[in-house]
Amino acid sequence: MEILNIKNLDLTNKKVFIRCDFNVPMDEFGNISDDRRIRSALSTINYCLDQDCAVILASHLGRPKGEVNEKYTLLPVARRLHQLLKRDVVLCSDVVGEDALKKISKLKATEVLLLENLRYEEGETVNDSVLAKKLADMADVYINDAFGVSHRAHASVAGITQYFCDKTKAAGFLLQREIQFFSKLMTSPTRPFAAIVGGSKVSGKLEALTNLLPRVDKVFIGGGMAFTFLKQMGYNIGASLVEDDLLEDAQKVMDEAKRLGVKFYLPVDVIVADKFSEDSVSKIVTAQEIPNNWMGLDIGPATVRLYREGLNDVQTVLWNGPMGVYEMDKFARGSSKIAHFVADSYATTVVGGGDTADLVQRIGLDEEMSFISTGGGASLELLEGKILPGVASLIVKEV
Ligand code: AMP
Secondary structure (H helix, E strand, O other): OEEEEHHHHHOOOOOOEEOOOOOOOOOOOOOOOOOOHHHHHHHHHHHHHHHOOOEEEEEOOOOOOOOOOOHHHHHHHHHHHHHHHOOOOEEEEOOOOHHHHHHHHHOOOOOOOEOOHHHHOOOOOOOHHHHHHHHOOOOOOOOOHHHHOOOOOOOOOHHHHHHHOOOEEEOOHHHHHHHHHHHHHHHHHOOOEEEEEEOOHHHHHHHHHHHHHHOOOEEEOOOOHHHHHHOOOOOOOOOOOHHHHHHHHHHHHHHHHHHHOEEOOOEEEEEEEEEOOOOOOOOEEHHHHHHOOEEEEEEEEHHHHHHHHHHHOOOOOEEEOOOOOOOOOOHHHHHHHHHHHHHHOEEHHHHEOOHHHHHHHHOOOOHHHHOOOOOOHHHHHHOOOOOOEEEEEEOOOOO
């Protein structure tokens, strides 16, 4: 899939609207605790500034639900942008109100303006066409660089694109890279290709698993979702997380893997605990010997060894979902061991966003992976084979 490229646009001296994803985590004092999302937008912003553009930046932050709420102001983002860009960043006090319109009318080449939180406008999340038009009227060119929200049909992501033609809209560098990585993965991965799929539930990953099966050579299952598969195989899983209504689907996935010749790996041992807590009593047991009332919260050391063996010869690894409750140190070991192994391998390693990206960053291995997606929900939808609403209108039409 080819999408409209920012490099093909005539940007010189244009007013450019860049939809970014500045939805950064904040601590309890309102300080940005991780500015990676702001940093990853810099190449697109700087590229536009180098072409003497007047730049209008827009993003959401948190969920203010259509109301102005100081808690969600983009002021900390404006300050961080100022430091990173080393130039003034003017923050508007509204989104499409008097202040924004006045400031935009005065905006000159190479100046940067940031609109207030897009979700102060209730039309944003319902893809309101009036809001989309007001946003579109601000600029000559529209750039989407907000991969993290491109799976949402929101006014600044989807609705707005209809007001620009193929010569005046495109994906920014970040969005371009995300789409390229995932489409290569889904269409022409270097083989053998393995998917490591974990996380809490089968339900969250079922569509992705089903779509991945015909494309991969091996699947390694971890996390809470493994127990639905183990239960379906007739194991006693104690008090582990399970989705009884998905037992049949789990069987279908295993049958399909067998039919396609995909090697399907499940944990052979697990770390079980007597309660869901850091101060629980825990022990290693084989998958066959999970005691009643104990819950599996991580993969065990034999599984780590098995998965390493299985991953040894692969050329491409896609990892989506932790192997255990990595937020608690006690149950982070399985994920950490797998992360180190994947990072050290010579394979192309692609990490889905969200929890898996968070875990890889916590361990400090983010630089070692080939690619870490910036969007959890958006990357999952790509794995499910969906076309993201924010990308749909940026696809280059075949002529
Ligand atoms: P997901 O959002 O589906 O990718 O799931 C991520 C969450 O799964 C993380 O918050 C983990 O703590 C959780 N998780 C991983 N393994 C388990 C497990 N064995 N039991 C319960 N939750 C788990």
